[in-house]
Amino acid sequence: MPKATIRLHPGLRVGAVPARLFGSFVEHMGRCLYTGIYEPGHPTADADDFRGDVLALVRxxxxxxxRYPGGNFVSGYRWEDGVGPVDExxxxxxxxxxxxxxxxxxLNEFMRWVAKAGVEPMLALNLGTRGVEDAxxxxxxxxxxxxxxxxxxxxxxxxxxxxxIRMWCLGNEMDGPWQIGHKTAAEYGRLAAExxxxxxxLDPGLELVVCGSSSASMRTFGDWESEVLEHTIDLVDHISLHAYYEPFGDDVDSFLxxxxxMxxxxxxxxxxxDAVAARRGVRKRIGLSFDEWNVWKERSKRAPGPPSEWVRAPAFAEEEYDVTDAVVVGGLLISxxxxxDRVSAACLSLLTNVSAPIRTVAGGAAWRQTIFHPFALAAAHxxxxxxxxxxxxxTITTDxxxxxxxxxxxxxxxxDELALFVVNRHRTESVDVQADLAAFGVEGLLDARSVYDDDPSAVNTAEHPDRVVPRPLKAGVDGGVLRATVPPESFSVLRLAVS
Structure with a gap:
């Protein structure tokens, strides 16, 4: 069996875990909002028509x-359309x-939902078709x-x-030609600064996120960040990163x-x-807001089209996640x-139905997808x-x-507690993991669980919502040394009491 050794010391620190690291994203896209978190007439709907079963899963x-309300949606959105009497x-x-x-x-309905869910809002502004005055x-x-x-x-x-609302995003993916009101880096940088x-x-204490590249594969990546920050580095606190990870053909090793x-x-x-800050003589470390990330295997993220009809909340891009996807998500959480020390916020995209950890049936059940479990374990521990x-x-060689x-x-x-998060990227081999924890004064193993399955293509469905769940992991501590056998293609969490 392959062996892996982990070494760590309580005095060697990266930084504090920011609360915003475990964010998510609600957009007016597909069924994310309508029949996702909001559904009048649903058996669990509350007085504000929010699904109680989904609220429980979000907690x-x-x-x-x-993050709300987009996403690409926000670049054409008039916020005034969503306030006032609903029937008007x-x-x-x-x-x-x-x-x-x-x-x-x-906005007001979303803020009521935010209070029920116990989360902080991150509001995105329309800098596509609108600008300074409307913001x-x-x-x-x-x-x-x-x-x-x-x-x-x-x-x-x-x-x-x-x-x-304390955290505001200055637009969304303005580098993307698909974006309504797409701009060059110079155009966007000046607008974002203004x-x-x-x-x-109006409020000097706001936290502002400027748009970075919509992915590292954009032709303008790097140049975009440099130009935009030249305009805004004195005025913003964070720059956004977006990335969706997908398998390429049969290259599962690279996907894992x-x-x-990341x-x-x-x-x-x-x-x-940091280079822009140094060039400008600014003593400031810009935070990185990784406010869109997930596994997204569906190549087309758009509704089928052009459809013959325009409809409310069309169902599309509703990924069905398997065990391999969950292991990849676990690996991304580790990253x-x-x-x-630099990532100040992160949002798993999206929250319900569209590439989401939570799926729903209109009028019916809600359930946890496989990717729900690594996120919940990390957020909790x-x-x-x-x-x-x-x-x-x-090592594994990947293409x-x-x-x-x-x-x-x-x-x-x-x-008083140490948590170790481990991903095994090998598709067929278990790994014997050892960690010398003598410096921590280990008092005992509290829990050890792993997300894996003999069938890596296994999924959770409305009919079988608990097909894939975290399982007990064989582990123990002897003489201050933790030892565990982690299964192939797995994400594991081991928790220990320490003095």
Whole structure:
């Protein structure tokens, strides 16, 4: 059996685990919102028509932050359409996903859902078809206490207290030619700077996220970040990263090593941001908001089209995730944790139905997809401080990433608990993992669980929602040494009491 050795010490730290690392994303796209989190008439619907079964799963998932309302959707969105009496709101054609937007849910409804779910909102602004004035008007409507036209309008709409939204995204994927109102880096950089400057006149304490590249494969990647930050580095706190990971043909080994690509992406953007700061003489470390990430195997993310009809909430891009996908998601979570010294926020995209950990049937059940489990385990147990990990393990040769370690791992500690997160990328071999934890004063093993299955193509469905669940993992501690046998294609969490 292959062996992997993990070395770590409580004094060698990466940084604190940011609460926003376990965010997600709700967009007016497909069935993410309508029949996802909101469904009048559903047996579990509450007084605001939010699905109670989905709310319970969101809490169980451990989501801390939710980005809203897009995504591509936001670049053509008029926020005014989604406020005021619902029966007076107008339906509009929604260009990004070729659907009819009824505007049944808007800012105030979303903020009520946020309160029920116990999450922090991250609000995205339309810098595609709109700009500075509309961004400031929305900020005033949302956050100003009262006494002005827009704050009093909010109060007239039933929201007496300001929403106090702290984190705002200055547009979405403005580098993408598919984006409504797509701009060059110079055009967007100037608009983002003007918008940020005006917003800070109203509220200097906001946290602002400027758009980075929509993926590392964009032709303009690197140049885009550099140009945009030249305009905005004094005015923003974070820059966004977006990435979706998919298998290429039968190259499962490269897919399982997707974390290596995420590592490079994070480190490249951090280096570019630091280079701009140095060039400008700015003593500032820009945070990285990885506010769209997931496995997405469906090549077309768009609704089939052009359809003969425009419809409300068309069902499309509803990924069915298997065990391999869950292991990849576990590996990506390890990459995010490894970089908490720079990654300030991250959002698994999306929350329900569209490439999501939670699936629903309209009028029926909601269930956990396989990728729900690694995220929930990490959100529950990756707390406190991330520790540096030295890893000695055999390698796997991949077509896309070269040689990568067979095992990847990260550790966190709260002082009285140590959690070790381990992914085995090998498709057929179990690995004997050992970690010398004598420096931690290990008092015992609290729990050891693993997401795996003899059939890596196994999925969860409405009929069989618990086909894939975390299973007990054989592990033990002897003389301060942790030893565990991790199955092939698995994501495991081992928790220990320490003194």
């Amino acid at each position: 169980e998932l451990g989501v801390t932050t939710v 709101r107008q339906a509009r054609l929604e260009l990004a996903w070729h659907s009819v937007e009824t505007n049944e849910v808007g 400031v008007r929305l900020l005033e409507y949302a956050n100003h206490p009262g006494g002005t036209e827009l704050s009093e309008l909010r109060r007239a709409h039933g929201e007496d207290r300001p929403h106090d 918008t940020a400057r005006a917003m800070r006149m 090593a997707s974390g290596a690509a 590592d490079r992406f994070i480190e490249d953007v951090a280096a570019i941001a 995010l944790l490894r970089h908490v 990756a707390r406190g401080t991330v520790l540096q990990v030295a890893l000695d393990a055999p 896309r990433h070269g040689d990568v370690p067979m095992v990847d791992a990260v550790a966190t500690t709260t002082g």
